[in-house]
Amino acid sequence: MTVTENPRTYKYVGTRPVRHDGLDKVTGKARFAADLDMTGQLRAALVRSPHAHARIVSIDTSKAEAMPGVKAVVTGADFADLDPTHPEFDMAVNLMARDEALYNGHVVAAVAAVTAAQAAAAAAAVEVDYEPLPAVLTIDEAIAEGAPIANPTNRTLFSGDTEPSNLASVNEFGRGDVEAGFEAADIILEREFRTVAVHQGYIEPHACVADCGQDGKATIWASSQGHFAVRSKTAAALGWSTDRIKVIPAEIGGGFGGKTTIYLEPVAVLLSQKAARPVKLVMSREEVLRATGPAPATKITAKMGATNDGEITTLQSTMYFDNGSTKGFSALTGAMSVASYKLPNLELHAIGTVTNTARSAAYRAPSAPQAAFAVETLIDELAQQLGVDPIDLRLQNAVVEGDVTAMSMPHPKIGFVETLEAIKNSDHYNSPVPQGAGRGVATGFWFNIGEQSSATVNLNEDGTATVVTGSPDIGGSRASMALMAAEELGLAVDRITPIVADTESVGFTDITEGSRATFATGMAVVNACRELIEQLKQRAATIKSVDVEQVEWVDGAAVIEGQDPLTIPEITAMAKNTGGPLTATASLNAAGAGPSFAVHVADVAVDEETGETTILRYTAAQDAGTAIHPSYVEGQIQGGSVQGIGWALNEEYIYDSDGVMENASFLDYRMPVASDLPMIDAIIVEVPNPSHPYGVRGVGETGIVPPIPTLANAIAAATGVRMTALPMSPPRLLAAITESAGS
Amino acid sequence: MPRTHVSCTVNGDEVDFLSSDETSLLNALRDELGLTGVKEGCGTGDCGACTILVDGKVNCACLMFAPEAEGSSILTVEGIAQGDQLHPVQQTFLEGAALQCGVCTPGFLVAAKALLDENSDPTETEIRYALAGNLCRCTGYDKIIRAVQEAAVQVNGASK
Numbered sequence: 043m044t045v046t047e048n049p050r051t052y053k054y055v056g057t058r059p060v061r062h063d064g065l066d067k068v069t070g071k072a073r074f075a076a077d078l079d080m081t082g083q084l085r086a087a088l089v090r091s092p093h094a095h096a097r098i099v100s101i102d103t104s105k106a107e108a109m110p111g112v113k114a115v116v117t118g119a120d121f122a123d124l125d126p127t128h129p130e131f132d133m134a135v136n137l138m139a140r141d142e143a144l145y146n147g148h149v150v151a152a153v154a155a156v157t158a159a160q161a162a163a164a165a166a167a168v169e170v171d172y173e174p175l176p177a178v179l180t181i182d183e184a185i186a187e188g189a190p191i192a193n194p195t196n197r198t199l200f201s202g203d204t205e206p207s208n209l210a211s212v213n214e215f216g217r218g219d220v221e222a223g224f225e226a227a228d229i230i231l232e233r234e235f236r237t238v239a240v241h242q243g244y245i246e247p248h249a250c251v252a253d254c255g256q257d258g259k260a261t262i263w264a265s266s267q268g269h270f271a272v273r274s275k276t277a278a279a280l281g282w283s284t285d286r287i288k289v290i291p292a293e294i295g296g297g298f299g300g301k302t303t304i305y306l307e308p309v310a311v312l313l314s315q316k317a318a319r320p321v322k323l324v325m326s327r328e329e330v331l332r333a334t335g336p337a338p339a340t341k342i343t344a345k346m347g348a349t350n351d352g353e354i355t356t357l358q359s360t361m362y363f364d365n366g367s368t369k370g371f372s373a374l375t376g377a378m379s380v381a382s383y384k385l386p387n388l389e390l391h392a393i394g395t396v397t398n399t400a401r402s403a404a405y406r407a408p409s410a411p412q413a414a415f416a417v418e419t420l421i422d423e424l425a426q427q428l429g430v431d432p433i434d435l436r437l438q439n440a441v442v443e444g445d446v447t448a449m450s451m452p453h454p455k456i457g458f459v460e461t462l463e464a465i466k467n468s469d470h471y472n473s474p475v476p477q478g479a480g481r482g483v484a485t486g487f488w489f490n491i492g493e494q495s496s497a498t499v500n501l502n503e504d505g506t507a508t509v510v511t512g513s514p515d516i517g518g519s520r521a522s523m524a525l526m527a528a529e530e531l532g533l534a535v536d537r538i539t540p541i542v543a544d545t546e547s548v549g550f551t552d553i554t555e556g557s558r559a560t561f562a563t564g565m566a567v568v569n570a571c572r573e574l575i576e577q578l579k580q581r582a583a584t585i586k587s588v589d590v591e592q593v594e595w596v597d598g599a600a601v602i603e604g605q606d607p608l609t610i611p612e613i614t615a616m617a618k619n620t621g622g623p624l625t626a627t628a629s630l631n632a633a634g635a636g637p638s639f640a641v642h643v644a645d646v647a648v649d650e651e652t653g654e655t656t657i658l659r660y661t662a663a664q665d666a667g668t669a670i671h672p673s674y675v676e677g678q679i680q681g682g683s684v685q686g687i688g689w690a691l692n693e694e695y696i697y698d699s700d701g702v703m704e705n706a707s708f709l710d711y712r713m714p715v716a717s718d719l720p721m722i723d724a725i726i727v728e729v730p731n732p733s734h735p736y737g738v739r740g741v742g743e744t745g746i747v748p749p750i751p752t753l754a755n756a757i758a759a760a761t762g763v764r765m766t767a768l769p770m771s772p773p774r775l776l777a778a779i780t781e782s783a784g785s
Numbered sequence: 786m787p788r789t790h791v792s793c794t795v796n797g798d799e800v801d802f803l804s805s806d807e808t809s810l811l812n813a814l815r816d817e818l819g820l821t822g823v824k825e826g827c828g829t830g831d832c833g834a835c836t837i838l839v840d841g842k843v844n845c846a847c848l849m850f851a852p853e854a855e856g857s858s859i860l861t862v863e864g865i866a867q868g869d870q871l872h873p874v875q876q877t878f879l880e881g882a883a884l885q886c887g888v889c890t891p892g893f894l895v896a897a898k899a900l901l902d903e904n905s906d907p908t909e910t911e912i913r914y915a916l917a918g919n920l921c922r923c924t925g926y927d928k929i930i931r932a933v934q935e936a937a938v939q940v941n942g943a944s945k
Contacts, residue, residue, distance in 0.1 A: 068871070069822070293887065295889075327826065518885060677923070685925075715926075717916075
């Protein structure tokens, strides 16, 4: 369903063709990195620390090297020695420990052998002498007075401090006068919220194949969200120049932010160089859960004030986000995501911590879901206490164009009000709440980003086209590229082949992240097509012997008054005689990414004997700007919603007291399955982004932001119990209900 | 290492291969027979990405040793189309945008085909439980369920 304020109508944009890569994916032909095999290929295995924190005294690889089939062993000593101030230092140390193992599962050595079984056996024979060190496992332990240092190379970002610290970053910002805001308030609410680490949960484990030649150059086949980033990060970790590395993008089996960094490729390259044979390195699911991802655990206190007539006067919040073993920006982006309400008085303290747990990675709208849990819960309580409709309260305080974000930057044209109204007017919101159930609503915001993209559009001899970009396609973006090219050129979408090219075949392109691919890479495709149309008009003028000013481009053909139109195939057929092949390239650093808002509503029933929450109905509205391929926009909204539902109700990292993850399998790390869920009704709102030729905002991330508070608010409505810690799993919810009944 | 000779039928073809006793059927299908449409998401039978049919029954290839396939008939995603005629679930997955990254898709297609073979008119709840052994992290399952519902309509239309 689409609620549109989009005045424009298009021939191809907004249609729902079968995606170009679809057939290979329903017939098993699509090639992911783990599906690739090279002649003479070795298999590799990693040696991981059994300690959460330990000094690596020595590593003896001699036994492993002597084992059958073993061709190469590498340790931290084989990698480039980066300065801790290097921007890739933490990434490089994370993929191969140097002086200290910083978490349980940290890689300390790697082995390549003829078979996977030989590699695994040899990895087990690598002898590492560890000196265990005190470990810091939680936010509270990290910030405790006199806490041991989790990572001696960490210096607090933005602080100027030069001493080791367990603080990853410290930021403070806001506006107005919060004390005056609380004085002006009639109601003040304050709560503390806790969330634990969760994993992105992509179904494809990390994998790559690397082949290093005798010329010192390496080819890498990688499943990643950004193969140019694989190149630059691999180059940094090895101390190589980028021209020694070519990365070929394989299909990627889900990423959600978790494949924006790398774990394997430099290791595979070094093993391949030592062995002079291709090396394939694939993680197990246990390795994925123990040592990649996760999203940060948090501790957030939030205090909100409002007047009796519903004006939210103040928000004051301190947000701790745990980055795991290295520094990062997770606390900053969490605080920055508080951007949906006018909040004249705002004070935010964003503090990142470092602990001896796996290095956290981006996860879809990184840090916004945890922050929204706090803010959207308090607004729900406020609506409850004021006795007003929770959407009306949000509408009263919602930001519009010109209102400022947490960073006091003015919002451009946004569709928050329209998205709130889409839910307010939805069939779901206007249907009675089922007997015994509770209904909750909540909202979410994400910035979206632009960044650098390149695209080349080649017209073939017969008038078909190839659209070449450098953006790995994780959710159908190739189809979006083809649709925008079809619209520009006036060429049927099935005559356009969109491909993702390797690092030597297309211009530099940043990672597929920040909901940027359809926005920024799409803009590069549009620009290349527009350049191509100028060429087509020039060729038509040459063919017809007229001045180019007399040629117009209309619906896929050059139109010259008084003459038959010249179609693309007619022009490309004569390309050889009119100047050669028709091709155009565009590159850009895209500005004007459109912020995106989402509003969700859920009806839940809670079994008060087991604590189990059943979602009876779920509706998610989101401003897409313009939906290029509405089916895949709905897919992003639905997929994000269900990841958020899993985060809210079940998913959690469980560590023992030694920092060992106790549930490192899909049996015990419980993600939603089909029988847990109802249909997810997606409402696409279209308030076009004026900074994109088709109004695209980017839709990938925002959908994961509202589900946690949506369900917490619905559970509160159903049970009267306010959950302030995740997950709201049956035992935890049952305990809260029991405690509430007893008090 | 001793290797066992295994003979079975895979996607209608008789095949022979050698396998060590501890090799999973998943690894044999992928590494020995080149059927990389069968995916490994977990290796512990929890994600369903390696779903295959063994003598018509749904199985996780990662939970079987390769020698256990002796004499059986195996169907993988590579074998569910009839020549160039896609199975209805393949067609409705394509048309209904029921895949995003596509790595779980082979397992879902095989599990959905098995469901429709047994029950050509399943309810939404029956579909959700039949596919509960298959994890998808991209779609939220909505479009997958709808694609199977649509495929059921087509299967019924063809059989009537």
